[in-house]
Amino acid sequence: xxxxxxxxxxxxxxxxxxxxxxxxxxxxxxxxxxxxxxxxxxxxxxxxxxxxxxxxxxxxxxxxxxxxxxxxxxxxxxxxxxxxxxxxxxxxxxxxxxxxxxxxxxxxxxxxxxxxxxxxxxxxxxxxxxxxxxxxxxxxxxxxxxxxxxxxxxxxxxxxxxxxxxxxxxxxxxxxxxxxxxxxxxxxxxxxxxxxxxxxxxxxxxxxxxxxxxxxxxxxxxxxxxxxxxxxxxxxxxxxxxxxxxxxxxxxxxxxxxxxxxxxxxxxxxxxxxxxxxxxxxxxxxxxxxxxxxxxxxxxxxxxxxxxxxxxxxxxxxxxxxxxxxxxxxxxxxxxxxxxxxxxxxxxxxx
Amino acid sequence: xxxxxxxxxxxxxxxxxxxxxxxxxxxxxxxxxxxxxxxxxxxxxxxxxxxxxxxxxxxxxxxxxxxxxxxxxxxxxxxxxxxxxxxxxxxxxxxxxxxxxxxxxxxxxxxxxxxxxxxxxxxxxxxxxxxxxxxxxxxxxxxxxxxxxxxxxxxxxxxxxxxxxxxxxxxxxxxxxxxxxxxxxxxxxxxxxxxxxxxxxxxxxxxxxxxxxxxxxxxxxxxxxxxxxxxxxxxxxxxxxxxxxxxxxxxxxxxxxxxxxxxxxxxxxxxxxxxxxxxxxxxxxxxxxxxxxxxxxxxxxxxxxxxxxxxxxxxxxxxxxxxxxxxxxxxxxxxxxxxxxxxxxxxxxxxxxxxxxxxxxxxxxxxxxxxxxxxxxxxxxxxxxxxxxxxxxxxxxxxxxxxxxxxxxxxxxxxxxxxxxxxxxxxxxxxxxxxxxxxxxxxxxxxxxxxxxxxxxxxxxxxxxxxxxxxxxxxxxxxxxxxxxxxxxxxxxxxxxxxxxxxxxxxxxxxxxxxxxxxxxxxxxxxxxxxxxxxxxxxxxxxxxxxxxxxxxxxxxxxxxxxxxxxxxxxxxxxxxxxxxxxxxxxxxxxxxxxxxxxxxxxxxxxxxxxxxxxxxxxxxx
Numbered sequence: 008x009x010x011x012x013x014x015x016x017x018x019x020x021x022x023x024x025x026x027x028x029x030x031x032x033x034x035x036x037x038x039x040x041x042x043x044x045x046x047x048x049x050x051x052x053x054x055x056x057x058x059x060x061x062x063x064x065x066x067x068x069x070x071x072x073x074x075x076x077x078x079x080x081x082x083x084x085x086x087x088x089x090x091x092x093x094x095x096x097x098x099x100x101x102x103x104x105x106x107x108x109x110x111x112x113x114x115x116x117x118x119x120x121x122x123x124x125x126x127x128x129x130x131x132x133x134x135x136x137x138x139x140x141x142x143x144x145x146x147x148x149x150x151x152x153x154x155x156x157x158x159x160x161x162x163x164x165x166x167x168x169x170x171x172x173x174x175x176x177x178x179x180x181x182x183x184x185x186x187x188x189x190x191x192x193x194x195x196x197x198x199x200x201x202x203x204x205x206x207x208x209x210x211x212x213x214x215x216x217x218x219x220x221x222x223x224x225x226x227x228x229x230x231x232x233x234x235x236x237x238x239x240x241x242x243x244x245x246x247x248x249x250x251x252x253x254x255x256x257x258x259x260x261x262x263x264x265x266x267x268x269x270x271x272x273x274x275x276x277x278x279x280x281x282x283x284x285x286x287x288x289x290x291x292x293x294x295x296x297x298x299x300x301x302x303x304x305x306x307x308x309x310x311x312x313x314x315x316x317x318x319x320x321x322x323x324x325x326x327x328x329x330x331x332x333x334x335x336x337x338x339x340x341x342x343x344x345x346x347x348x349x350x351x352x353x354x355x356x357x358x
Numbered sequence: 359x360x361x362x363x364x365x366x367x368x369x370x371x372x373x374x375x376x377x378x379x380x381x382x383x384x385x386x387x388x389x390x391x392x393x394x395x396x397x398x399x400x401x402x403x404x405x406x407x408x409x410x411x412x413x414x415x416x417x418x419x420x421x422x423x424x425x426x427x428x429x430x431x432x433x434x435x436x437x438x439x440x441x442x443x444x445x446x447x448x449x450x451x452x453x454x455x456x457x458x459x460x461x462x463x464x465x466x467x468x469x470x471x472x473x474x475x476x477x478x479x480x481x482x483x484x485x486x487x488x489x490x491x492x493x494x495x496x497x498x499x500x501x502x503x504x505x506x507x508x509x510x511x512x513x514x515x516x517x518x519x520x521x522x523x524x525x526x527x528x529x530x531x532x533x534x535x536x537x538x539x540x541x542x543x544x545x546x547x548x549x550x551x552x553x554x555x556x557x558x559x560x561x562x563x564x565x566x567x568x569x570x571x572x573x574x575x576x577x578x579x580x581x582x583x584x585x586x587x588x589x590x591x592x593x594x595x596x597x598x599x600x601x602x603x604x605x606x607x608x609x610x611x612x613x614x615x616x617x618x619x620x621x622x623x624x625x626x627x628x629x630x631x632x633x634x635x636x637x638x639x640x641x642x643x644x645x646x647x648x649x650x651x652x653x654x655x656x657x658x659x660x661x662x663x664x665x666x667x668x669x670x671x672x673x674x675x676x677x678x679x680x681x682x683x684x685x686x687x688x689x690x691x692x693x694x695x696x697x698x699x700x701x702x703x704x705x706x707x708x709x710x711x712x713x714x715x716x717x718x719x720x721x722x723x724x725x726x727x728x729x730x731x732x733x734x735x736x737x738x739x740x741x742x743x744x745x746x747x748x749x750x751x752x753x754x755x756x757x758x759x760x761x762x763x764x765x766x767x768x769x770x771x772x773x774x775x776x777x778x779x780x781x782x783x784x785x786x787x788x789x790x791x792x793x794x795x796x797x798x799x800x801x802x803x804x805x806x807x808x809x810x811x812x813x814x815x816x817x818x819x820x821x822x823x824x825x826x827x828x829x830x831x832x833x834x835x836x837x838x839x840x841x842x843x844x845x846x847x848x849x850x851x852x853x854x855x856x857x858x859x860x861x862x863x864x865x866x867x868x869x870x871x872x873x874x875x876x877x878x879x880x881x882x883x884x885x886x887x888x889x890x891x892x893x894x895x896x897x898x899x900x901x902x903x904x905x906x907x908x909x910x911x912x913x914x915x916x917x918x919x920x921x922x923x924x925x926x927x928x929x930x931x932x933x934x935x936x937x938x939x940x941x942x943x944x945x946x947x948x949x950x951x952x953x954x955x956x957x958x959x960x961x962x963x964x965x966x967x968x969x970x971x972x973x974x975x976x977x978x979x980x
Contacts, residue, residue: 063814064814065810065811065812065813065814065815065818066811068655068810068811070651080820081820081832085818086814086815086818087810087818088808088809088810088811088818088819088820088821089818089819089820089821090651090654090820090821090822091820091821091822091823091824092647092650092651092677092821092823093647093673093674093677093823096643096644096647096674098644098647099602099639099643099644099645099646099647099648099651100647100648100650100651100654101651102602102637102644102647102648102651103600103602103647103648103649103650103651103652103653103654103655103657103659104651104652104654104655104810105651106599106600106635106637106648106651106652106657106659107599107600107651107652107653107654107655107656107657107659108655108656108657108809108810108811110811111655111810111811128640128641128644129640129643129644129647131640132639132640132644136637324635324637325635328632328635328636328637329630329631329632330631330632330633330634330635331626331629331631331632331633332631333633335599335600335633335634335635335652335656335657336655336656336657336809337656338597338599338633340597340775340776342633343594343597343599343624343633343776344594344595344597344770344776345594345595345623345624346770346772347769347770347771347772349623350595350768350769350770353591353768354579354581354767354768357581357582357583358406358577358579358580358581358582
């Protein structure tokens with residue numbers, strides 16, 4: 008069986024969001040991933056984030072590369088256009104799509120093989136360009152579909168299922184993303200929905216390159232002793248720097264908060280991020296300090312999670328290129344063709 | 359050296375100096391990075407302004423400064439624009455290539471050189487006329503700033519040559535005034551240098567030479583533009599809004615021209631906002647990825663590249679074919695394989711463009727012959743990509759792309775509408791029209807698509823490079839896969855009716871001999887056929903291919919002729935391969951005439967190739 012549609016039944020009392028959609032309206036086909044796969048939790052988190060933000064499902068374009076993680080866009084947002092592209096090339100396809108119509112929300116889903124190995128260049132350059140997108144890497148440290156080879160995010164010294172040790176240094180994708188100018192960077196864990204859902208909501212509201220590295224254990228090939236991407240290992244070594252609530256412009260914060268422990272970041276487009284600080288000295292808007300913090304904690308073997316960096320004044324590729332507000336894909340012939348008179352003038356200048 | 363020695367009709371010469379009016383070849387040998395290119399271009403434009411057709415060619419190395427470069431100008435009142443063998447007047451400004459340059463002069467030809475430093479008689483030939491001018495010492499005496507010496511030396515030799523072959527100095531003055539419009543000081547300085555050179559020549563050199571220019575009226579309303587710029591302009595008129603590219607010779611100037619024309623035509627005068635986006639990507643893979651992403655989302659998008667880029671883009675080209683996403687690739691061919699000769703011309707990407715990517719794939723190609731067609735096909739490619747929902751290649755080469763050519767003025771019909779292909783709208787979906795992304799509803803094998811974000815609950819689908827059914831649902835079922843592959847073949851047949859037809863020109867008398875050619879070979883063909891008729895009395899019917907897949911007119915031409923010469927600029931006869939493969943014709947009747955040393959093909963070469971084969975054929979027939 009290659010295609011599993013979900014039954015269209017829904018409980019009549021299912022809650023509806025501001026647009027009148029239920030959670031079911033944001034779902035996709037039934038997952039064909041392994042039972043217990045972390046990726047399914049991320050799909051569920053995406054569904055919840057979009058539902059809670061009341062995003063019109065058809066205004067989201069979901070793009071992916073090749074691999075287990077890249078299959079997941081079939082399992083959420085069934086009414087959205089999706090694009091399962093070429094291995095490691097989702098970022099370029101997303102960049103082009105974004106240029107064609109700046110009004111949609113672009114969600115890129117990829118894996119560690121797709122984005123840290125074959126697509127490392129495209130990942131880096133899409134971040135550098137500030138493409139307005141939510142880029143989620145479902146990071147499990149292995150190639151699942153080809154049966155468990157190490158990926159480029161596997162830690163040095165980590166062991167595969169057969170006990171073979173990985174000798175190569177791991178690529179830390181959040182470190183790279185911050186260095187290359189991503190304006191919203193987070194790390195989370197597929198096993199921690201309470202942390203992950205708000206992070207996705209914040210990213211979807213961010214105007215610029217938002218990147219979320221989500222550690223997502225592979226139950227088949229990387230959930231054993233000796234793995235540094237197993238459920239147990241990540242739970243033991245997870246150090247969250249903050250806990251975030253996303254509050255849209257409509258629901259202003261009214262609850263009192265204890266000064267010094269909560270930080271409010273107002274994003275460019277009006278969305279508010281409420282951050283409960285867990286590490287007292289952590290400032291999410293300080294890029295250099297964030298890099299230093301991440302490196303220091305990495306050396307201690309800790310996996311830092313939470314919202315790691317945000318530039319609330321971020322701009323995106325359209326801003327840099329000064330493109331028109333009207334999407335290219337809805338421009339009329341008159342807006343595009345200079346016409347015969349202009350051509351006559353040009354001919355005259357070429358004689 | 360005294361002025362009297364300036365012209366040296368060599369002792370013992372038996373060859374009389376060439377006498378020609380408006381029909382000769384001038385070649386400049388320079389060092390690249392020395393500013394000679396603009397002086398040489400000025401020279402060519404002045405001749406055009408006199409109403410005399412001239413075809414210049416830049417022959418340059420893959421290098422920035424210090425290596426040899428040539429600028430060859432064919433002046434032909436008859437309008438021959440193909441390259442011609444042999445040089446009538448060599449302007450030898452580069453000591454590095456002296457021997458080679460002197461050797462290339464035709465017997466009876468002329469050599470103009472800088473005689474500041476005397477050269478031994480062994481460096482010359484007895485059968486040419488040598489004109490020496492102490493350019494360096496002359497320029498150094500007039501200018502003290504090194505950069506000025508360099509630049510004005512070029513204008514000085516243009517001035518001297520204008521006296522030697524009779525170019526109207528007023529025409530050059532006007533061109534300089536246009537070039538430096540608004541910078542009066544520069545204009546005056548350039549005019550002064552021009553006349554310094556000219557006056558020196560009039561007083562000291564054997565003016566006029568046997569090669570003369572006379573005002574003519576053969577240029578007409580034609581314009582002078584390079585193919586890359588014309589193709590870029592075509593993309594603007596074709597409605598392209600997204601250009602993603604990676605620099606590579608000889609295609610870079612296409613993307614740069616697109617940038618220039620967009621600045622001019624697509625920038626809102628009040629807000630400064632742009633109705634276009636140009637991204638210099640990190641590599642060719644990203645370039646084509648962006649093009650495909652943009653086109654998937656309803657924008658018209660293209661990239662410009664050369665052979666190595668096509669190799670890198672192949673995986674995405676397969677996706678475009680299989681998932682049916684529009685894309686346009688301008689391939690400005692250079693000599694391959696591998697890095698090959700990056701600054702030399704060839705037509706050797708035909709095969710890879712036609713069948714790029716793994717699996718069973720085929721792609722439509724447009725084959726422009728000159729800048730005017732680069733413009734037309736540039737615009738047409740955007741319509742075809744949307745109509746056929748696949749990658750369209752516009753296949754140029756360095757010869758057309760990077761050289762300015764005299765070409766028919768560009769025309770646009772203001773009533774023409776862009777053809778956006780089969781796109782289902784929100785209204786149609788709302789009205790209940792059935793949407794199956796890969797469903798052939800019209801019988802032409804072209805399915806309907808929707809742009810992302812069209813309708814809240816209808817028309818959404820998943821695009822993928824994996825197999826799927828008519829409703830874009832993933833499947834590995836063999837019959838669904840095969841149905842889809844067969845529909846793609848049927849779509850290929852539909853494409854045959856949409857591509858520009860090949861152009862046939864028949865000889866005056868009926869003949870069973872034919873010649874097939876395409877692209878930059880075009881200007882040399884008519885001249886070659888004249889030579890063949892002169893030498894053998896034979897005449898041939900011609901067919902100029904303008905596209906792949908081939909239409910019925912190509913099949914008919916192959917069918918009707920017994921012997922067909924397929925003239926192309928590659929080693930493996932790649933177009934012949936396509937003809938044999940697609941038309942299933944008898945390979946024996948398609949005779950290869952192949953030129954692939956990186957230099958532009960000449961009429962003489964084609965004539966030699968065809969007559970060498972023709973003579974034994976005719977003897978056998980007698």
